[in-house]
Amino acid sequence: MAYVPLADQDDAHALHDPQTFVTKYIWSQDHKVIAIQYGGVAIFVGLIALGLSIIMRLQLGFPDTFSFIDPAFYYQAVTMHGMIMVIYLLTALFLGGFGNYLIPLMCGTRDMVFPFLNMLSFWFYLLSVLVLLASFFIPGGPTGAGWTLYAPQSISMGTPGYEGGILFMLISLGIFIVAFTMGGLNYVTTILQARTRGLTLMRLPLSIWGIFTATVLGLFAFPALLVSAIMLGFDLILGTSFFMPAMMELGEQSSYDGGSPILFQHLFWFFGHPEVYIVALPAFGLVSDVISTHARKNIFGYRMMVWAIIAIGGLSFMVWAHHMYVSGMNPYFGFFFATTTLIIAVPTALKVYNWVLTLWQGNIRLNTPMLFAIGFIFTFVHGGLTGLFLGNVIIDIPLADTYFVVAHFHMVMGVSPVLVLFAALYHWYPKVTGRMFNETLGKVHFWCTFLGTYAIYLPMHYLGFLGMPRRYFEMGSTDFVPASAQALNANITLAAIFVAIAQILFFVNVFWSLRNGERASGNPWGATTLEWQTPDTPPKHGNWGEELPSVYRWAYDYSVPGHKQDFIPQNEPGEEYEKTHHTAGGHS
Amino acid sequence: MSLYRDVTNKPWDQVGLPDGIENKPVFAVSNERLALTVFMIIASVIFSLLLVSYYIRMGIGDWVPMSIPTQVWANTTLLILSSVCLQSAVVFSRKQSTISVVSRAGLSFGIGGLLAVAFVFGQYQVWGLLAETGQGVRSNPANSFFYLLTSVHVAHLLGGLWVWSKSAISLIQGSTSEHFRQTINLCAIYWHFLLVVWIGLFFVLANT
Amino acid sequence: MAIAVVLFLLVVGTVIFHFASPWWFTEIASHWSNIDFTINLTFWVTGFVFIAVNLFLAYSVYRYRQRKGSDHTAVYEPENAKLESGLTILTTIGVVAMLAPGLFVWAQFVSVPDDAMEFEAFASQWQWSFRYPGADGVLGTADIQHITERNPWGINPNDPNGQDDVVVKRPNMVLPLNQPVKALLRSRDVLHNYTVPQFRVKMDMVPGMVSYLWLTPTRTGSFEILCEQYCGLGHHIMRATVEVMEPADFQNWLNAQATFADTQQLVAADTNAGQQQYAVCASCHGANGEGNRAMNAPKLAGLQPWYIERQLRYYQEGVRGRNPEDSFGQMMAPMANMVNSDQARRNVSAYISNLPQTNAAVTLPEGDAARGMRIYEANCAACHGSDGKGSWATDAPALAGMDDWYLAHQLSNYRTGIRGDHDGDDYGYQMVSMVKAMRTQQQQDDVITYINSLR
Incomplete structure (x- = not known):
């Protein structure tokens, strides 16, 4: 099968232009x-999960109060x-x-390569989601x-x-x-395969590197969850004993014998730990682009950032059993x-340094997306450092299965990625909707979310x-x-309720600005990456009108000396502007 | 190695179109072929994890090696023949200008798929056979794994047969699209992969 | 601007919170002060990084923010190899500084000293029991398949090493001071975990295998044992206590406990003797143990003998019936004194449980049985069974066919702290928590209506 370059495929490539409302918005392949x-859908189920967390917090904060929580x-x-x-x-x-949204736009393609599969x-x-x-x-309700x-x-x-509940859960996971x-x-x-001409791997924005690496991790890690779900399903429905040992159920010997509960944990965490990075790496990527754009400065140490993403991705498959230090x-x-777990701290720390060094000597625009991004750095530093406690096996022993763990993982993979989500949602909102969001509402939303979540999770470590x-x-x-701990729990609950309510601001902003927001120009942030250079x-x-864009430079040409604008889009031909600034040892 | 050079060069120092006018995919194969390869890697991960579980579970002590019914050998032969047919379909399709249902490529493609269907049916019979002789899924972890591994393998084959049947139907309807060449090619690759997986599984199941 | 100030304040505030926080590790009661040391070390290293990175972040934001009327531009600096490798090395040093001592202490954790005294903690949903090697110093083998109502530990009855094992069915265990001990951990059903916060160490208990941990208790006192691996509905009410005693006291305590052989060789209950003793009870509870509402005496027939036995002991020991608000219990307490030996209680309990069982009359107004079923199935059935017949395995008495008015009364006693809060009541605290499944009168009526339908 001969390989056909995409440039040649371009015209032949049938784009299935949508005709009706149904093909445009429902059975859409765009x-x-x-x-x-x-x-x-994700935000909708996320709201349900948020509601469930409030139920938990109500019970923990006020354990004798709510009759609907048994x-x-x-x-x-x-x-x-959690799930x-x-x-x-x-x-x-x-x-x-x-x-x-971003892969085809940032890679300069018209769509994914398999739109129907998409x-x-x-x-x-x-x-x-519906099965779940x-x-x-x-x-009997959910599991x-x-x-x-x-x-x-x-x-x-x-x-x-x-x-019943567990069966639905397993089926839902399988479908997912x-x-x-x-x-x-x-x-x-x-x-x-489909990047536009001139877009070499090292010219890709870090968002794409993060999403790409996370996807590869997911493709390798989800099989472990699938295998454990299938085997657990066999144990549940067919009565096999893959994971089920000989045990008693309410005074009777169960029919199971010989299975290994620890095997399940190994399989689960062989998925479960990479899953942390499946969430974190896209967040790392997206936040890098937000920070660089609004600091008007190239991301510091781009190559190191790429290698760190890859290193973290690779290492993430070698640390799973740190969730099982007390498993027996x-x-x-x-x-x-x-050892492997603490090694992972090195590339992760480097990413943090580089984000901060990107801000250093920048020209920082403190708008809503940037505030969320800075908030992310703070919470991620906090969550990452507490990870050094739990990763170090002997320290994990007293802390395992306590609220320290809950606080740690909410800080590092709850609050931090969610702050990035908001940064990204605000950042790309003008491109997705063609309207600007309301900056004041956005900032209020940031302060409530950032300070509120810190008020939830900082004290929780101490419990x-x-x-x-x-x-x-x-x-x-x-x-x-002590009784004071219960009082603290009640305060954490109040903070949680406050944060939950504050999210209304986000939805008001999104829906209000959809109609009433100022019309956005194609590139309101002065960003370099391709998605901001679309004709419409x-x-x-x-995506691209008549002709696909060509890429002439890397994704972070911000504040290049000698250039009249403080950014040069990736698709701007380079011959006119020779860079005057070269780092030591740089060569073409 | 160019990939290495790609990720170590300093992108900020390079302005312009480094590779001339064309874009540069990382692998010089079609998108479908790459996706299939990635999928086969994922499937390998699934089967590897199952085998790792198999060996861990085997060490626990209540394991009684099972005797594999002779029909499994017959099924294996069917799967080998199926793979052979698909491979010959690939060979024929290279020589033919158009592929139709009565062409040698089309026929081999069709027969290959039918043999795979026969394999699936044969495996189903083996399950029944085992259950009748008291070697049901619960009788011993070795048996549980036999059912588990064969059913996951069959599920993968059914996925392949879904693609096969779509092509087969449009072949029967008289379509002679150039697309078939690639479909036949990809199906053959996937079939060989599943054959190798099956032989590996069979080897493990029969010897432990 | 605001964000820079806030970041600065958050750093300061976090440090203040840390030093002002009254919530910190419990006072250690084992020799694992090494663990506390590694934690403190990690605190200093990570604390330094936290402060340094965030203050630098705050300063950068403050110094390089866009300001009106300023034509400041950003510096173009793609990378700085020297700085990045310097930071890498620094970070690596910090990581090694935390990891190396950690692994060193972990090496101590995995190697148990030879002179450690073994004991066994055995977990089940949602109870603890314990076992000590007897005079031979060896624990007998045990397996799930040997478990019966009389042998809830699953000790192999044919293993001579097991006969002299000291078994403790109640959720209280004792350890000798300054003696290295190794806990062998087993589970009867699902995953559990043996945690004593003051000991610092914890380990899961996994059905089908034996896990372990070791420590040397360094402080006398009574500490709580918690389950810290989620084990289902009763996870939060799976508690026990460990008391650390002087070695001599420990030995005395140990000698007073029954051995496995003792528990297996109990003289069979004498129902004839029980019948004679029951004559007194019959005046209130009825000749057939059918109960008498007018006397506030609940139905007894249908209850399991071990439950009756335990409650009689509670009444006698003052665990039940001493609370001034417990008017029914106060009537029962002096009566229980008439069966004041283990054997007597066993006799009368065996007699009562053999009485013909007829369902008690429904006396309470009807609730919504469907809603009651939902609550019962979700929260009660795990111990009392879907059929409401109770189980020895969870120490849960039968509910079906018993007096509904008495059930309502006891639920309210649990709710108001009249019953279940006494230290001597081994499992009462579990009900104190589980009645929260029925916080309103309506919910309780619904559940009782449903239980009334289980007959």
Whole structure:
């Protein structure tokens, strides 16, 4: 099969111009519409998960008050909150949403290489969400096994939804993985093969590097979840004993024998740890572009940033058992996994340094997206540093399964990616909608979210130091927990409610500005990357009008000395402007 | 190595179109071929993880090696023949100017797929056979894994057959699109991959 | 501008919060002060980075923000190899400084000293039991398949090493001071975890295998044992206590506990003796244990013998019936003194549980059974069973067919702290928490209506 360069394919490539409302907005194969569909559904389920977290917080803050929260419902809320946020919101929104929107635009293509598969990906995702939500309406309700779904407890008595809810969860995960695989094949192929002329790998914006690496991680990691889901499903439905050991159920010997619960944990975390980076790497990429654009300065140490993304991605497959230090696995594994885990801190720290060094000597425009990006640096530093506690095996022993863990992972993969999401949503809003958002509302939203979440999670670390265990419906009367800790919990709940309510500002802003926002120019931020250089805003079907753009330079030509503007778009021919500034040792 | 050079050069020092007028894909293959390759890597990860689980579970102590029914050998032969047919379809398609359902390429393609269907049916019979002789899915972890591995393999094959059937139907309807050349090619690659996976699985299942 | 100031204030505020926080590690009670050392070390390293990076961030934002009327432009600097490799090396040094001591201490954790005394903690949904090696110093083998109501630990009855094992069915264990001990951890059903915050160390308990941890208790006192691996509905009410004693006291305590052989060789209950003792009870509870609403005496027939036995002991020990607001209990307490030995309680309990069981009359107004079922199935069935018959495995008494008015009364006692809060009540605290599944009168009526339908 001969390879046909895309430049030649361009005309032959049937674009399936949509004709009717249905083909344009529902059964659409346009990556931008699919991106918005993905984003809309993800944010919708995210709101449900937010509601569930408020239910949890109400119970924790005011344990004797709310008659609609019983222990079973509490554990179901914990489980569904975690699963939805990690998989159905963050993974879907970063890759399905931003991946879909930005990849073809930033790579200068007309669409994904397999538009039909892309559409299918969204509909499978929607189906997985519907199956997941359906589990709220079946007898017994959704699973309350914790988002880790550890066997044997996820499918044995004593766990809410141990018959129906868990089955729906496993089916939903299976469908999600199929959806992700279809999308992922598209992203990888498009980025590797279909970039426009002149767009070499090292000219790609970091957003694409982050999304690309995360997608590759996802393609390799989700199989582990799929395998564990299938095997757990076998144990549940067919009564096999892959993970299920000999055990008692309410005084009776169960029919299981010999299975290994630790095997499930290995499989789960072989997915679960890369999953952290599936969420984090796109966030790293997107925030790099936001920071660089609004600092009017090139991203500092671009090559290091790319290598760090790749190194983090590679290392993320070698650290999974740091979630299992107290699991009862062979304790000698601890030496290996503690070492690999702390090694990962080095490239991660470098990324942080480079973000800050990008701001250094910049010309920082402190608008809403930039505020969110700066907020992200702060929370990510905080969450990353607490990771050094938990990664170091001996320190993890007292802290494992306490609120310290909860605070850590919410800081590092809850708050931080969500701040990036908002930064990115505000940053690309003018391109997606053709309107500017309301800056004042955006800033108020930032302050409420940033300060509010810090008020939630900073004190929570200290409950963990105290030894307060996570996943407790209530502490009851516990000697080592002072009354002040309960007061602190109540305050955390109030902060959580405040943050949740503050999100209304975001939705008001998005919907209000859709009609009433100032019309956005094609490139309101003065950004260099290709998506800002489209002939139309929002980009029309096919993105580029008559001719695909050519790329003449890297993605970060901001404030180039000797140039009258403080940015040079990637598609601006380079011959006219010779760079005067070269770093030491630079050569062409 | 150009990929290495790509990721180590200093992009800010290079202005202009470095590679002339064309864009530069990383791999010199079609998009479909690349996607299939990536998918086969993903499938390999799935089967590898299953085998890792297999060996870990085997070490726990209640493992009784199962005796594989002879029909599995017959099924394996079907799958090999299926792969051979698809490969000959590829060879024929290179020599033919148009591919139709009665052309040698079309016929080989059709027969190859039908043999794969027969394989799936044969595997289904093996499950029934095992269940009848008291070697059901719950009888022993070795049996559980037999069902698990064969069904995951069959699920992958069914995915291939879905693509095959779409092409086969349009072939029967008289379509002679150039697209078939690529479809035949990709199906053959995928079939060989699944054959290799199956032989690997069969080897492990029969020997442990 | 505001963001730079806020970042600065957040850094300062975080440091102040850290030093002012009253929430910190509990006072250590084991020899693992090394762990505290590595944590403090990590605190200093990460604290330094936190302050340095964020202050630099705040300063950069402050110094290089866009200002009206200023034509400041950004500096073009793609990279600085020297600076980046310098930072890499610095970070690596910091990481090594934290990792190396950590691994050193971990090496101590994985190598248990030879003179460590072994004990076993055995977890089940949602209870603890414990086992100490007897005179032979060896724990007998155990397996799930040996578990019965009389042998809830699953000790192999044919293993001579197991016969003298000291078994503790109640959620209280004891450890000797300054003696290295190794905890062998087993689970009967799902994953659990043995955690004592003051000991610093914890480990999961995994069904089908034995995990371990070790420590040397360094402080006498009573500490709580928590389950810290989510184990289902009752995860938060899976508590026990460990008391650290002087070695001599420990030995005395150990000698007073029953061995496995003792528990297996109990004399069978004498129902004839029980019948004679029951004559007194019958005046209130009825000749057939059918209860008498007018006397506030609940139905007894249908209750499991171990439950009756335990409650009689509670009444006698003052665990129940001493609370001035517990008027029914106060009537029962003196009566329980008439069966004041283990054997007597066993006899009468065995007699009562053999009485013919007829369902008690429905006396409460109807609630919504469907809603009651939802609450019951989600929150109660895990211990009391979907059929409401209770189970020895969860120490849950039968509910189905029992007096509904008594059930309502006891639920309200749990809710108001009249029952279940006493330290001697091993499992009462679990109900104190679980009644929160029925916080309103309506919910409670619904559940009782549903239980009334289970007969």
